[in-house]
Amino acid sequence: MLSVQDLTVSLGPATAPVDVVAGVSFELAKGEILGLVGESGCGKSMTSLAVMGLLPQPGPRIRAGRVLLEGCDVTQLQPWQRVEAGHGRMAMIFQEPMTSLNPVRRIGDQIAEAVRVHDRVSGPPAMARARELLELVRMPDPAMQLSAYPHQLSGGQRQRIMIAIALACRPQVLIADEPTTALDVTIQVQVLGLLRELCNRLDMAMLFITHDMGVIAQLADRVSVMYAGRIVETAGVEALFGRPRHHYTRGLMDCMPSRNSGARRLPTIAGQPPAPGTVRAGCVFASRCAAVREPCRTAAPPRAEVSRGHEVLCTFPLDDGGPR
Amino acid sequence: MNGNAVLDIRDLKVSFKVRRSGRKYQVRAVDGVSLSLAEGEVLGIVGESGCGKTTVGRSIVGLVRPDSGTIGFKGRDMTGAGLRDMRLNIRMVFQDPYASLNPRRAIGDSVAEAGDINGFFTSRAERSAAIAAALTAVGLDPSFAARYPYELSGGQRQRAGIARTILPSPSIVIADEPVSALDVSVQAQVLNLMMDLREQLGLSMLFISHDLGVIGQISNRVAVMYMGRIVEQAATRTVLDDPRHPYTRSLVAAIPKPDPSKRILGAIETGEPPSLFKRPSGCAYAPRCPLASQRCLVEVPELRSVGDRALACHNV
Numbered sequence: 001m002l003s004v005q006d007l008t009v010s011l012g013p014a015t016a017p018v019d020v021v022a023g024v025s026f027e028l029a030k031g032e033i034l035g036l037v038g039e040s041g042c043g044k045s046m047t048s049l050a051v052m053g054l055l056p057q058p059g060p061r062i063r064a065g066r067v068l069l070e071g072c073d074v075t076q077l078q079p080w081q082r083v084e085a086g087h088g089r090m091a092m093i094f095q096e097p098m099t100s101l102n103p104v105r106r107i108g109d110q111i112a113e114a115v116r117v118h119d120r121v122s123g124p125p126a127m128a129r130a131r132e133l134l135e136l137v138r139m140p141d142p143a144m145q146l147s148a149y150p151h152q153l154s155g156g157q158r159q160r161i162m163i164a165i166a167l168a169c170r171p172q173v174l175i176a177d178e179p180t181t182a183l184d185v186t187i188q189v190q191v192l193g194l195l196r197e198l199c200n201r202l203d204m205a206m207l208f209i210t211h212d213m214g215v216i217a218q219l220a221d222r223v224s225v226m227y228a229g230r231i232v233e234t235a236g237v238e239a240l241f242g243r244p245r246h247h248y249t250r251g252l253m254d255c256m257p258s259r260n261s262g263a264r265r266l267p268t269i270a271g272q273p274p275a276p277g278t279v280r281a282g283c284v285f286a287s288r289c290a291a292v293r294e295p296c297r298t299a300a301p302p303r304a305e306v307s308r309g310h311e312v313l314c315t316f317p318l319d320d321g322g323p324r
Numbered sequence: 325m326n327g328n329a330v331l332d333i334r335d336l337k338v339s340f341k342v343r344r345s346g347r348k349y350q351v352r353a354v355d356g357v358s359l360s361l362a363e364g365e366v367l368g369i370v371g372e373s374g375c376g377k378t379t380v381g382r383s384i385v386g387l388v389r390p391d392s393g394t395i396g397f398k399g400r401d402m403t404g405a406g407l408r409d410m411r412l413n414i415r416m417v418f419q420d421p422y423a424s425l426n427p428r429r430a431i432g433d434s435v436a437e438a439g440d441i442n443g444f445f446t447s448r449a450e451r452s453a454a455i456a457a458a459l460t461a462v463g464l465d466p467s468f469a470a471r472y473p474y475e476l477s478g479g480q481r482q483r484a485g486i487a488r489t490i491l492p493s494p495s496i497v498i499a500d501e502p503v504s505a506l507d508v509s510v511q512a513q514v515l516n517l518m519m520d521l522r523e524q525l526g527l528s529m530l531f532i533s534h535d536l537g538v539i540g541q542i543s544n545r546v547a548v549m550y551m552g553r554i555v556e557q558a559a560t561r562t563v564l565d566d567p568r569h570p571y572t573r574s575l576v577a578a579i580p581k582p583d584p585s586k587r588i589l590g591a592i593e594t595g596e597p598p599s600l601f602k603r604p605s606g607c608a609y610a611p612r613c614p615l616a617s618q619r620c621l622v623e624v625p626e627l628r629s630v631g632d633r634a635l636a637c638h639n640v
Contacts, residue, residue, distance in 0.1 A: 039507035040478075140596075154597050155373075184372035184534065185578040186594035192580075193589040211507060214580030218587055237584040255512035256582055258537035265519065266512035266541065272477050 001205050002028040002051070002090075002173045007065035009043070009050050011276070017063055018277035021047050022229040024065075028173060028205045033196065035220030035237070036209045037252075041273060043229040044209045048175045051207070052092050053079050069173070083169075088118060091166035095178040097158035101150040107134075107161055108146030114168035133164040138194060156187035163194065167202075174199075177209045192219050213256055217241055222309075225249045228273055228284035235310040245306050245317040247289045283315065291316060329360040329396075330528050331384070331414070331496055336393035338379050342601075351600045353379040354390075355552035358627075359530075361496065366522060366529040368543030368560065370536055370575070374600055376552040377532045381498045384530070385416050397496075412442060415494040419501035421481035425473040432469025435459065435488045444492070458487040461524075463517060479510035483517065490525060500532045515541055536579055540564050548572045551598055551608035558633030568633065568640045570613045607638070615639040 007024045010017035021043040028034050038044045049055050051067050053074065066073045069087050082088050094100050102110060111130035116122050119129060127146065134142035137160040150158055159179055166174055176195065180188040196219060199206050208219060216223055217237060224234040225246065233246040244250045251269040271288045282297040283289070289296065293316060301315040338354040354376040361367050369377045382388045384395055386407050395402045402410050415438075418424035425434050432455045436445075445451035456466035462483040473481055482502060489497055499518065503511040519542060522529055533539050539546055540560055547557040548569065556569040567573045577592050595612030604610055610620040619638050627636040 039509060154599075156597065184597065185536075185580075186372065186574055187597060188580070189578040189589065189592060189594060196589055212580065213508070214582045217582045217584045218580045218589055220584075241582065241584050252508060253582060255509055256537065257512070257515070257535075257541040258579060258582065265516050268512045268516060269509040272479065272510065 001030050003068040004051060005066045007050060008063045009046050009060050010063040011060050020060060020229055020276045024231055026224055028207060030205055031199055031203045033199055033206045033208055033219055033221045035216040035223040036207060036226060037213060037216050037223060038226035039211055039273060042226045044226050045177055048177050048207060048209055052090065052175055053077060088169055089172045091169050091171040092175040093162045093166050093179045095181050097162045098150060100162055101158060103150050107148050111165050111168060114165045118169040133167055136167060137164045155183050156191060159191050171204055174204055174206045176206060213253055229276060230284060230313060232313045239310050245312040246314050247291050247318060248285050250318060328363055330363050330398055331361040332396035333357060333359045334394045336383060337391045338383055338388055339391055349601050352552055357554055359547060361528050361530060363528055364526055366531055366543040368539035368546040369532045369549060370539050370546060371549035372534060375549040377549050378500055381500045381530060381532050384498055385414055412438060412492040413494050414496040414498065415489040417485055417489050417497060417499040417502045420505050421478055421485050424485055425481055427473050431471050431484045435491055438492045454491060458491045461490060462487045478506050479514060482506060482514050490521060496528045498530045503538060536575060553636060554627055555636045556633065562633055569635055569637050570615050571609045
C-alpha cells in the first residue's frame with residue numbers, strides 16, 4: 001500500500017545539509033496500523049509531512065529516498081498533482097483540530113469542500129456526502145451539526161470533524177499526527193476507538209504518530225521507534241512491548257510513571273537527544289545509552305533483523321526482556 | 325480540618341464572567357472546594373480540562389480573586405491580605421516553561437527576582453551565591469545564570485522555573501502541570517527532581533495534573549475534581565487501585581496502558597464532556613454517569629466520608 005524507502009529530509013544549504021530525517025524506511029499494508037513513536041524533535045512529524053507532500057516551503061526538503069503509494073513514487077508531486085494523477089487517496093489529521101479548522105465557516109461547508117475536490121460534486125450531493133461522513137465518524141445529530149461552527153463543538157467533536165474531512169478522499173492511507181494529545185483521557189479513548197474501527201471497516205492503513213507508549217500499545221499493530229531522525233527499532237506491538245531490543249525503547253518504557261506505580265524514583269534516560277547534525281560518527285544514541293561500548297562511538301550501528309519482523313539498529317542489542 | 329495543616333482551604337468559590345455570542349455568562353469554575361495540605365505532604369489534584377483544578381491553584385497564590393471561601397496558611401486567613409508575605413511562602417511552578425520565563429532576561433535574573441523585590445540580598449556576591457545555590461539544587465550548572473531561555477531545552481527551562489520557585493525557601497509549592505509539556509524521558513527526570521526537593525527542603529506540595537500516572541508517582545493523597553467540585557479524595561493508592569466514584573472509575577479505566585495484551589479501545593464508555601455554560605441542576609456528572617438515578621438529576625451530592633475516603637455520589 002505505502003512504502004517509504006530510505007527517506008531523508010534535510011535542512012540548510014545543499015552544500016551542507018543537516019538531515020532531520022536520515023534514511024527512514026517502512027511499509028504499511030492494507031488495513032494495518034503502524035505506530036511511529038518518539039520524543040519531540042526526533043523527526044516523526046517531519047517524516048509524516050514529507051510522506052504527505054506537505055513540507056513547508058521554503059524549508060526542509062526531501063534529499064533522498066522514495067515514497068511509493070501503490071507502487072507509484074509521489075515524492076515529486078505536489079498534493080494537487082497527486083489528486084489529478086489519481087494518487088490522492090492519502091489524508092492527514094493533526095494534533096490541534098481548532099487550528100486546522102476555519103473558525104468562521106460552518107462544519108458542513110468545510111467537509112463539503114473536501115468532497116468537492118475529491119468527488120467532483122457540489123451543492124446538495126456534496127452536502128449529503130458530508131452528512132454521511134459525519135455519520136461515519138459517529139457524530140451525534142449529524143444533520144444539525146452541519147450548520148455548526150467549530151467553536152460550538154468540544155475538542156473531541158472537532159477531532160471527529162477533522163477525521164470526517166480526512167475521510168472525504170476515501171483514503172487508503174491515513175496519517176494521524178498526535179491526534180489525541182490535546183484531548184482528555186476519557187475523550188482520547190473514544191477517538192482512538194473510532195480510528196481503529198474506521199481502519200477495520202474501511203480497510204484503511206494508518207500511520208499513527210505519538211510520543212505516548214501507552215497509546216501505541218492500545219492501538220498499533222506494528223511499531224517503529226524513532227530517535228534523532230532514524231528508526232531504531234521496528235516490531236510487532238506484542239514483541240516490542242514484550243521484548244524490546246533497543247536500549248532507547250527499553251528506556252522509554254522504563255521511565256513511564258504508570259509502569260512504576262509506587263516506586264520511589266523513576267528510572268530515567270540521562271541527558272537529552274542530540275541536536276540534528278551534531279552526531280558525526282557512531283550511534284546517535286551513544287551519548288545517552290547506559291550500555292554504550294567503545295565501538296558505538298565510532299562505527300554506525302548495523303540494522304539487523306533479530307527475529308522475524310523485528311528489526312533493530314544497534315551494535316549490541318538487548319538480548320533479553322529483563323532489566324538491564 | 326486538620327491541626328497540622330499548612331494550608332487549609334474552605335468552601336472556595338471562584339467564577340468568571342464570560343461573553344459568548346453577545347450574552348454574558350457567569351461561569352462557576354470552582355464551586356465549593358475544601359482542601360487541606362499537611363506539612364510535608366504532596367496532594368495531587370486531578371481532573372479533565374476545565375474542571376477548575378488550575379483555578380484552585382491560582383486562587384491560592386492570589387492570581388485570581390475568589391468569590392467566597394477562605395484560604396488559611398498556617399492558621400492565618402490569607403484571603404485578600406498579606407500577599408507579599410504569602411508569595412514568598414507559597415510559590416508556583418507553571419506548566420509551560422517556554423511561556424513562564426521572560427525571554428529577555430537572563431536565567432539568573434529570573435531566578436533571583438523574588439529575592440530582588442523583597443530585599444533579600446545585601447551584596448552582589450550574596451545574590452550570585454543564592455542564584456548558584458538554587459540552580460545547583462535543581463541540577464543546573466551555576467553558569468546557566470548568564471544564559472537566556474532560548475538557549476535551554478524544555479527540561480532545563482522547567483528546572484530553571486523550579487529554581488525560581490525555591491529561591492525564597494517557600495514552605496508550599498503549587499505545581500500546575502509542571503511536566504505536561506515535557507517529553508517522557510525528561511518528564512521522569514523532572515519528577516524525580518521534585519521528589520528530591522520535597523524531601524530535602526521539607527516542602528508541602530499541591531500537584532495539579534490531568535495525568536493520573538504522574539499523580540500516582542508523586543502524590544500521597546489525591547483529590548479528583550469534576551466541574552468545580554471534588555468528587556473523590558483519598559490516599560493515592562486507594563484512589564488508583566480501587567476508584568469508587570463513577571467519574572474516577574472512568575478516568576482510571578481510560579488511561580492508555582502500555583500493555584498490548586490489555587486493550588480497552590471500544591470496551592469502555594466515557595460520555596461527552598460537559599459544557600461549562602450549562603451546568604446540570606443535580607450532580608454535574610449525571611449526564612455521563614452509568615449509575616445516574618432520578619435523585620442525581622435534582623440533588624447535588626455532598627462530599628461525605630465513606631470509610632477511608634471522601635466521596636460525592638448518591639449511588640456508591
